[in-house]
Amino acid sequence: MSEQQQARILIAEDEANLRLVLQKELERLGYRVQAAPDGEAALRKLEESNVDVLLCDINMPRMDGMELLRRVYQRPNPPEVIMLTGQATVETAVEAMKLGAYDYLTKPYSITELDVRVKQAADKRKLRVDNVRLREQLARQSALPEIVSVSELMKEAIRLIERVAPSEASVLITGESGTGKELVAHAIHRLSSRAEASFVDLNCAAFQESLLESELFGYEAGAFSGAKGRKLGLIELADGGTLFLDEVTELPAQLQAKLLRAIETRTFFRVGGVRKVEVNVRIVAATNRNLDTVVNDGVFRSDLLYRINGFQISLAPLRERPEDIEPLARYLLKNIAGTHPPELTDEAFTALRAYTWPGNVRQLKNCLERAVILSNNGRITLSELPPEVTRPVVAVPVQQGVAPAVNGEALVPAAASSAPGSLREVERQQILAALEQTGWHRGKTAEILGISPSTLYRRLRDYDLERRR
């Protein structure tokens, strides 16, 4: 008995004789067959059992074939439907096909003919079910493949991501530069019901105010000189999907007000536009700034913060989860160099684990990219790691007035020896060391530290390092 002939059939037919004959003949052909005298009874059977093919008469008491068909399609994973029709109802059968029925058969039909159609319909359903199952399997496998998380801190973050992603809540991701905020934003989108729609990202620190506004909201022709035609803004391009506002606290005040209104009313105006545009976006935002500080300083509106901070995921800096360094290094090396990446020596691993990584994962990645290029004989030793990693600046609290020492011999785990209050100082010293190394070239300094130029500029401002040189 072939697989198709195991297919499960439900016959909905009010004429008792015909129903019995059909059932007998189909059973003889090896199908598993149930029968119902009207639409309602058929629907009950469908609730109770899994059916591959529904044979559906059109004229039936209580619930006719068309109504049954509509109800069937409201259910998840419906069977394939073949309409059984008399000459008088052919047009209705065609209508049924438009609604999604697989086929129709006009009475009288031979059992052979019926067998062929049922087989085809069962095959189609099997393909459909297999397809759904494979896609679900694939989605599970590739859900979060690239977020390395060995530490409890990262595992907890992953748990939060998986929980919040399927909801519609806005999410604010906080964490130092290079901790993986953008990666997490992508993951949230991919695990959400909006995954098939677009993920649009905007770096709020990357443009000046006027440009940012037209990037975000678009503009109408003639909105300003040079605006020849209408341009759609990113918020509109993200309709139905996710809008990722990176470095959201850098948004200028006027735009914060506009964004707040757009989120609250789900409508906005294009620049120079008079017509409201409706939009349905989920906001995911990120910042590496301290939220209390930006709100207290009046840099960021608290009402906007409440709106986008429906759910917060904070990513710990790498120095607080050193267990992640080794698996991250292995993962990143594979990504950089393919299936046979150079191997890190034990000393190199020790150095990576001991370093404080002010630029977090991005800095680790940059460091490994450089090391791969420099590596010999498939090995990465201490010599291929940058000096700031192999000779870390030892954190010495400034209030003691002692100049930071550079330790060339032993590897000093600076993070371990530093009190929380001195972390800023560690970072300041790392930045200073990188600045000295590049002759105060800011682009190169940002690169070494693995942070974006805009983050570096902010740090220079924060640490009052701007006026040097």
Ligand SMILES: Nc1ncnc2c1ncn2[C@@H]1O[C@H](COP(=O)(O)OP(=O)(O)OP(=O)(O)O)[C@@H](O)[C@H]1O
């Ligand atoms: N847990 C992780 N597993 C794998 N890769 C990671 C992880 N965290 C970060 N990365 C990688 O590190 C790099 C920096 O991450 P990302 O750009 O997401 O950081 P960010 O927090 O957005 O930084 P910034 O604040 O500077 O924009 C990316 O290449 C990212 O893929």
Ligand SMILES: [Mg+2]
């Ligand atoms: Mg980022």
